[in-house]
Amino acid sequence: MKCLSFALCTAVIFCLAAGPAAARTRTYYVAAQEVQWNYAPGGINKITGAPIQKIPIDFLGWTYTKATYMPYADRGFTKRIAKPSYFGILGPVIRAEVGDTIVVYFKNETRFPQSIHAHGVFYDKASEGAPYRDGVSADAKGGDSVAPGATFRYVWRVPARAGPDRMDESSVLWMYHSHVDEVADISAGLVGPMIITRKGMARPDGSPKDVDREVFTMFALNDENQSVYMPENLKRSKSAAQIPDAERFNPFGAFYPTNEIPSINFFVYGTMPMPEMKVGQHVRWYLMADASDAFDIHVIHWHGNDASSNGMRTDAVQVLPMGMAIADMVPDNPGIWLFHCHVNFHLVGGMIARYRVTR
Numbered sequence: 001m002k003c004l005s006f007a008l009c010t011a012v013i014f015c016l017a018a019g020p021a022a023a024r025t026r027t028y029y030v031a032a033q034e035v036q037w038n039y040a041p042g043g044i045n046k047i048t049g050a051p052i053q054k055i056p057i058d059f060l061g062w063t064y065t066k067a068t069y070m071p072y073a074d075r076g077f078t079k080r081i082a083k084p085s086y087f088g089i090l091g092p093v094i095r096a097e098v099g100d101t102i103v104v105y106f107k108n109e110t111r112f113p114q115s116i117h118a119h120g121v122f123y124d125k126a127s128e129g130a131p132y133r134d135g136v137s138a139d140a141k142g143g144d145s146v147a148p149g150a151t152f153r154y155v156w157r158v159p160a161r162a163g164p165d166r167m168d169e170s171s172v173l174w175m176y177h178s179h180v181d182e183v184a185d186i187s188a189g190l191v192g193p194m195i196i197t198r199k200g201m202a203r204p205d206g207s208p209k210d211v212d213r214e215v216f217t218m219f220a221l222n223d224e225n226q227s228v229y230m231p232e233n234l235k236r237s238k239s240a241a242q243i244p245d246a247e248r249f250n251p252f253g254a255f256y257p258t259n260e261i262p263s264i265n266f267f268v269y270g271t272m273p274m275p276e277m278k279v280g281q282h283v284r285w286y287l288m289a290d291a292s293d294a295f296d297i298h299v300i301h302w303h304g305n306d307a308s309s310n311g312m313r314t315d316a317v318q319v320l321p322m323g324m325a326i327a328d329m330v331p332d333n334p335g336i337w338l339f340h341c342h343v344n345f346h347l348v349g350g351m352i353a354r355y356r357v358t359r
């Protein structure tokens with residue numbers, strides 16, 4: 001009996017000493033910047049090999065003035081951190097483990113007021129990133145609208161309710177985005193992923209220990225008509241600039257649909273660089289849908305391999321506007337495989353990419 005008590009005490013002391021990693025503050029530096037973004041770099045459909053054409057009529061081409069969240073390594077915003085090439089203009093991954101605190105220094109380098117509004121985590125009014133009448137004075141809500149050239153420090157706590165629940169795997173996907181003029185800001189491109197990992201399950205960088213490879217994708221019928229930069233983009237095309245306003249905003253007219261671009265990470269027709277993975281790896285796909293309009297419903301489908309999502313085996317995951325889903329894949333089938341939306345007009349319009357599995 002004495003021996004058992006001793007063993008028990010030793011085990012408890014060992015557990016207390018080893019314990020879960022101490023909560024930490026994870027600091028990020030993110031700037032909003034304007035970019036000239038080409039949805040079809042190279043101009044060749046990588047799925048068919050043919051030149052990419054805009055259907056039905058080309059008014060503005062494939063390049064638009066947009067905005068992106070760009071990560072930096074320092075508070076002076078001098079050392080830019082490279083994002084994976086397949087991210088396009090998707091914002092950087094912000095990570096934390098349950099119990100941590102996230103601090104984001106946000107610098108607005110665009111010409112319009114912008115913000116960061118985070119889903120899922122705990123914030124006070126200063127760090128909500130969305131202006132509206134809530135009975136709180138503007139002085140106490142500095143993050144709601146960050147002026148051009150200004151910097152704001154967002155603080156988000158990561159309580160248990162921001163992390164995995166019973167049906168979740170070891171990490172949860174949230175989004176963050178600008179919310180000053182929500183529709184115009186997101187349509188401009190200011191959106192990105194945030195990953196919260198279960199307590200005790202995070203590597204030092206915050207990624208889940210039980211996952212070998214993470215892939216992040218945003219499916220968007222990106223509505224450039226609603227972008228804060230549309231007036232500027234319009235000036236590029238004489239024929240587009242001459243279209244009367246009433247006709248320009250007619251969703252069933254000749255012009256409007258040509259600026260709704262079915263893309264994955266802001267790429268069309270296979271021009272997204274291929275995410276790479278190996279046979280047997282535990283791959284976690286984070287799947288997001290944009291909020292551009294009511295047609296942002298997507299059926300995300302993989303060829304070649306299947307996945308487990310929400311505890312069910314599938315090769316097609318559905319997401320609604322601003323929906324977030326996770327699918328875990330252990331590829332057993334090497335090769336280059338299609339990865340596309342199964343909504344027909346999205347697929348035909350360019351919402352298609354590839355991924356590569358190697359041995």
Ligand SMILES: [Cu+2]
Nearest residue numbers: 298341343346
């Ligand atoms: Cu779709």
